[in-house]
Amino acid sequence: MAEITASRALPIGEASRRTGVNIETIRYYERIGVMADPARTQAGHRAYTLDQIKRLAFIKRSRELGFSLAEIRALLALVDAGGATCAEVHHMTTEHLANVRHKIADLRAMERVLKDMAAECSRGDVPECPIIDALFDAGNGR
Amino acid sequence: MAEITASRALPIGEASRRTGVNIETIRYYERIGVMADPARTQAGHRAYTLDQIKRLAFIKRSRELGFSLAEIRALLALVDAGGATCAEVHHMTTEHLANVRHKIADLRAMERVLKDMAAECSRGDVPECPIIDALFDAGNGR
DNA sequence: GTAAGACCTGTAGGTACTACAGCTTCAAGG
DNA sequence: CCTTGAAGCTGTAGTACCTACAGGTCTTAC
Incomplete structure (x- = not known):
């Protein structure tokens, strides 16, 4: 539907549908200057070009990959400046990747502890719970 | 210092030092009713008992394990009610564990994509960057 | 006595949205 | 032509979890 290039200016609802970005979020991105x-x-209705919708999709995709809006702003600035060298983009990506890996490590540490705590729990109908004890004692144990 | 049990009431700074919870955060927990x-x-200075400090340590430990303040509130309510059955606590823990595992899966998916994107990048001093292309195209490709 | 440090309250900011309220405009049917 | 419902508009407030002031009081050590 409306695949013909003649459709030059699209309303916000169509931009939302095409990118999967919530309408309120699109307006938010505009307000904070990311779009x-x-x-x-x-x-007074917003009219988006296909290029602007591509840009919105870029933001969406980057958010899905965990880039912060500040990082996305920087990426888009690089793109806009024209002088976006591959090296700069690569640097930002690997930094972010390190970040993601750090988060994974943190979560895996949590996972291990939670798993162990749950394993030691009798699941019984009793008031004594090793999970609660563990939660209390770890603070003490330090 | 002040290791003797006689020190019954401790000021907020000491509570902060003993638990590792920021002073402002302690006050915040009080304001929202978690403490x-x-x-x-x-x-008018706050005077904490050792039990209250244990409770604060419990909150800290739980936060470190990724429990939300709402979940912690529920855990503490169970503890306070006295009828905190092991089964209930176990249920909350496994639910949270599932949550953590879901986040790990999401982050690992991100990690894979980021790694692949970075690998395809020449890191060169050139304006064409496959990372930027990937970010733009994925939105289009759908 | 005084000066540094710890404490107090209350408010504002940060991140990334989301959800209204209360209005105007557009599109289609009777 | 008019009405109705969907979609758009602005502006504000709420979510989670803090953190960081500003501008004051109190305690402690010299």
Whole structure:
């Protein structure tokens, strides 16, 4: 539907549908300056070009990969400056990758402890619980 | 210092030092009702008992394991009610564990994609970057 | 006595949204 | 032509979990 290039300016609802980004979120991105202000119709409705929708999709994709809006802003600035060298982008990506790996390590440490705690629990209908004890004692044990 | 049991009421700074919880955070926990209001000195300074400090350590430990404050509130309510059955606590823990594992899976998916993107990048001093392309195209490709 | 440090309250900011309220505009049917 | 419902608009407030002031009081050590 509306695959013909003639459809130059799309309303926000269509932008949302095409990118999967919530309408309120699109307006939020505009407010904080991650998305440039789009053109407006006479009535004041936002009118998006296909390029702007591509940009929105870029943001979405980057968010899905865990980039912060600040990082995305920097990536887009690199793209816009034209002088986005591959090396710079690579640097940002590997930094972010290190971040993600750090988070994974943290979560895996949590996972281990939670698993062990749960394993020691009788699941019984009794008031004594080794999980609660563990939660209390770890603070003490230090 | 002050290791003798006679030290019954400790100021907030000492509570912070003993638990590793930031002073402002302790006050925040009090404000939102996760920590009960402590006794006060004549001057209005907070005076913590060792039990309250244990409770604070419990919250810290639980936060480190990724429990939300809402979950911690529920855990503490179970403890306080006295009827904290092991089964209930076990249920909350395994639910949270599932949550943690889900997050790990998400992050690992991110990690894979980021790693692959970075690997395809020449790191060169050139404006064409496969990372940027990937970020733009994935949104399109759907 | 005084000066540094610890404590107090209350408010604002940060991140990334989401959800209203209360209004205007557009599109289609009767 | 008019109405109705969907979609759009602005602006504000709420979510989670803190953190960081500002501007004051109190305690402690010299």
